[in-house]
Amino acid sequence: xxxxxxxxxxxxxxxxxxxxxxxxxxxxxxxxxxxxxxxxxxxxxxxxxxxxxxxxxxxxxxxxxxxxxxxxxxxxxxxxxxxxxxxxxxxxxxxxxxxxxxxxxxxxxxxxxxxx
Amino acid sequence: xxxxxxxxxxxxxxxxxxxxxxxxxxxxxxxxxxxxxxxxxxxxxxxxxxxxxxxxxxxxxxxxxxxxxxxxxxxxxxxxxxxxxxxxxxxxxxxxxxxxxxxxxxxxxxxxxxx
Numbered sequence: 001x002x003x004x005x006x007x008x009x010x011x012x013x014x015x016x017x018x019x020x021x022x023x024x025x026x027x028x029x030x031x032x033x034x035x036x037x038x039x040x041x042x043x044x045x046x047x048x049x050x051x052x053x054x055x056x057x058x059x060x061x062x063x064x065x066x067x068x069x070x071x072x073x074x075x076x077x078x079x080x081x082x083x084x085x086x087x088x089x090x091x092x093x094x095x096x097x098x099x100x101x102x103x104x105x106x107x108x109x110x111x112x113x114x115x116x
Numbered sequence: 117x118x119x120x121x122x123x124x125x126x127x128x129x130x131x132x133x134x135x136x137x138x139x140x141x142x143x144x145x146x147x148x149x150x151x152x153x154x155x156x157x158x159x160x161x162x163x164x165x166x167x168x169x170x171x172x173x174x175x176x177x178x179x180x181x182x183x184x185x186x187x188x189x190x191x192x193x194x195x196x197x198x199x200x201x202x203x204x205x206x207x208x209x210x211x212x213x214x215x216x217x218x219x220x221x222x223x224x225x226x227x228x229x230x231x
Contacts, residue, residue, distance in 0.1 A: 009156075035219070045206060045222035091158060093220075103174070104149070104208075104220055106159040 004094050006107035013082045014115050020067075021077045021110045023092030030054075033095045034068065034075045039109070040088040048090070051075065079112075087114045119143045120223040122207050128229045129197050137192045137226050139207030147210040148190040149220065150174075150182060152203040159206065165190055197230045204228075 003026045013019035025034070036048040051059045051068050058066050063083075067076045079086055092107040120141045129135050139148065146167045151159040151174075161174030163182040171184055179201060183191045194201055207223040 004158075006158075037222075043204065043225040043227075045208070045220075045225075047219055047221075050219060095220075103161060103164065104159075105161075106151075108156055108158040 004092055004105050004107040006090075006092055006110050008110045009108070010111045010113070012113040012115055013079070013086075015082055015084060017082055018078060018080045019082055019112065021079075021090050021092075021112070023075045023077070023107055025073050025075065025092070025094045025105075027073070027094065027096075029096055031096075034066075035093040035095065035104075036064070036066070036075075036077045037091045037093060037106075038086075038088045039091065040085075045091070049077065082114050084114050084116065087112055120207060120209055120221055122205075122223040122226050124226060125224065126227045128231065130231050131198055133197050135194045135197055135228070137194075137205055137207075137228070139190045139192070139223055141188050141190075141207075141209045141221075141223075143209055143211070143221060144187070145209035145211050145221075146187065148184065149208040149210070150180075150190065150192045151206045151208065152176070152201075153206060153225075154203050162192065162205075194230075197228075199230045202228060202230045 005024045032053045034051045038046045038048045049061045049064050063080045065078045089109045089111050091109045094105045123138045149164045150162040153159050160176050165171045165184045181193045205226045208220040210220045
């Protein structure tokens with residue numbers, strides 16, 4: 001079974017500083033996708049960044065980047081120059097390659113507080 | 117206009133009542149999903165549908181049923197609501213094409229309280 005673990009229920013960061021959110025996953029598959037979603041107080045789930053397992057290069061999206069370590073099954077999210085609007089719950093998610101059926105598995109979330 | 121909408125946004129009901137949560141999407145996606153979110157448990161998959169004729173149980177389907185009325189509509193029903201079904205419910209769609217990165221697009225959520 002696939003599982004996604006976020007070991008940090010809560011994190012805080014000073015505005016303009018950098019924070020890293022951790023995520024590990026367990027799978028026996030070789031092709032899969034990894035995602036980070038953000039859930040602000042509005043409850044909407046917003047895609048932050050995604051990574052294909054077959055790509056060695058870490059995905060980057062403006063101030064958001066990932067550190068993908070396939071052998072270690074680790075997928076951490078780095079937020080640089082943190083802004084007040086980054087305060088939210090962040091979910092790590094895993095999805096299988098489409099050939100094997102496509103379900104999403106989510107971690108339990110990390111609540112990020114940004115301190116002015 | 118939002119691409120994925122859910123109605124109602126908030127609902128309070130009593131134990132034993134039947135309730136339906138509705139989801140509509142204008143993204144033209146074939147795949148639709150229902151999740152529930154509980155504190156400390158993240159999102160868990162209830163049901164998913166890869167097209168109008170294909171409906172599958174997810175991790176926690178007991179006590180729930182779904183109906184895919186059309187490509188754009190996917191409803192979740194609680195036939196006899198119980199208090200531990202109190203949760204935040206999300207509908208999502210995904211844009212699967214061969215070789216693509218599948219990304220899920222979420223609705224705004226429905227907060228359900230079962231008394």
